[in-house]
Amino acid sequence: MTSWDDPAAAARTMWTLFEPLHAVTYFCPEPRAAYEQVGLRGFWRGYFAGRAAPLGAVGPAPVVASFFGFAPQTVERALPDVWSRAEPQAALQARAAGARAALTRLFDTLDTDSDADTAAVDLEDAAATLRRAAESVSIAGRPLGAANAHLPWPEDSLETLWQAATVLREHRGDGHVAALTVAGLDGCECLVWRAAVDSDRRILQPARGWSDEQWDAAHARLAERGWLDEQGRATATALAARDRIEAETDELAAGPWAALGAGETARLAALLAPLTKAAGADLPFPNPIGLAPPTGT
Secondary structure (H helix, E strand, O other), X not given: OOOOOOHHHHHHHHHHHHHHHHHHHHHOHHHHHHHHHOOOOOHHHHHHHHHHHHHOOOOHHHHHHHHOOOOHHHHHHHOOXXXXXXXXXXXXXXXXXXXXXXXXXXXXXXXXXXXHHHHHHHHHHHHHHHHHXXXXXXXXXXXXXXXXXXXXXXXXXXXXXXXXXXXXXXXXHHXXXXXXXXXXXXXXXXXXXXXXXXXXXXHHHHHHOOOHHHHHHHXXXXXXXXXXXXXXXXXXXXXXXXXHHHHHHHHHOOHHXXXXXXXXXXXXXXXXXXXXXXXXHHOOOOOOOOOOOOOOO
């Protein structure tokens, strides 16, 4: 049971509710088709162009820094090449159209006893309230959160819901990168560590493009640091670091929920729960994002 009076605890629960709404852009067929229509063929071209587009036509360095967990050579294969295929504005339009199409399909499966007018009001309320939370994020030190927060807001409720979820997830992600950096981890080390704690190398390594040599070198550095034992398992030190980093991430993500207030945050959680469950239908579990199957609040 979430303590809604604790903004950091609320931040943890709300992440599980808005992240699946955002993640349809990675795992559903509609966004991929939308990217292909503007010339971004192949999953990774769409991924890097769509996610980086709020930053403008950047090269690989800012994306390596802000995406953090991706191998530099993987980013360099996509950027700046994608901008010769589709300008950032085209990528932004494609990601919005793809997300809207995906959510339209997924929300059509919702089982509700309400009439269409009431269901529409619930979606509008969820989108408007999530937008209020997103509009309260602090952008200082948050490159991806800031870039998304300063995009124009759409009039459509589905697109507003997706954009608000995206602002909040990138804001939280920026804070998570800060916590990982303070802990002294680099992009590859954080994945090796998570694979030992609560994930799987077979999921994380190919998803982020690190070579076996890079992965093994990061493993050796973590073992020397005392985070991995001789069998490659996470030590007590690594587990304590996990708890500390996750707690710091929640604290850094607490601002929007403190601004929204405990009552409104709890009400929003209830509004989002069925939408999150529907959006989760197309998400793979386990996944490199670290989400568990949605179960509500």
